[in-house]
Amino acid sequence: MTKQEEKTPYTFNDLVNVMKALRTPETGCPWDLEQDFDSIAPYTIEEAYEVEDAIKRKDFENLREELGDLLFQPIFHAQMASEDNLFNIYDIIHDVTDKMITRHPHVFGNATAQTGADVDQIWDAQKSKEKGRNNQDSILDDVPRAFPALLRAQKLQKKVAKVGFEWPDISGVIAKLDEELDELKQARHSGDAAHHAEEIGDVFFVLVNYARMHGLNAEEIMRAANDKFERRFRAVENAVKVDENKALKDCTLEELEAQWQAVKKAEKKAKA
Known part of the structure; x- marks a missing residue:
């Protein structure tokens, strides 16, 4: 050219x-x-x-x-x-x-920061000053409602944990999960669809908290679970077409489950 x-x-x-x-x-x-x-x-x-x-x-x-x-x-x-x-x-x-x-006074001002944790503290402190000037009513005001549900749950939990509204250790979350699962089982037979949905949401919320307390991202975990399911089901589809020369709609649940278990076994063997 x-x-x-x-x-x-x-x-x-x-x-x-x-x-x-x-x-x-x-x-x-x-x-x-x-x-x-x-x-x-x-x-x-x-x-x-x-x-x-x-x-x-x-x-x-x-x-x-x-x-x-x-x-x-x-x-x-x-x-x-x-x-x-x-x-x-x-x-x-x-x-x-x-x-x-x-928000970076350690770069453009006189503050010092040696670690990422130091930077987080500086960032949050400066953000709090800004929010104070904006007459913020709650520490939760700046968690957008439009966030994906799992992400928003984790952000809300992180916010309240910073002011001490937090389980002392993971055993509290596990106990809460057991409690919510019991309530879900009861709601299942209540005939109240709205209450049933509410209890399902409570279980999700506790699971997000469990992930957060382990330093994990609930949104990433769910995305990985989706990817795993998709990968395995695509393998099932391929096996049905190639090995059995059948369409999915012509397979029984037992046949599909057998292929699913075979895919899981093959994945575990490949990882070993």
């Missing part, structure tokens, strides 16, 4: 201007013009998950693309906000830059 054929790299401002063009009345894109904060929010979440998926797969070419898609999301939101004279993308950049400087 000659120098004449080389393309000048686009800049951040170019992307901002593309977004402005897409939202320009009369000449913009009809779909983009129809959107609002609520309609775009699911896409923002979806793009974040796609970034994580690329990271998990270590597909860095795809990661580059997905990070671009994610970058476009705050620009989209900022453009809509600027149209209503709320804020613009440069306000966002200013605010987050100021926040990062303020």
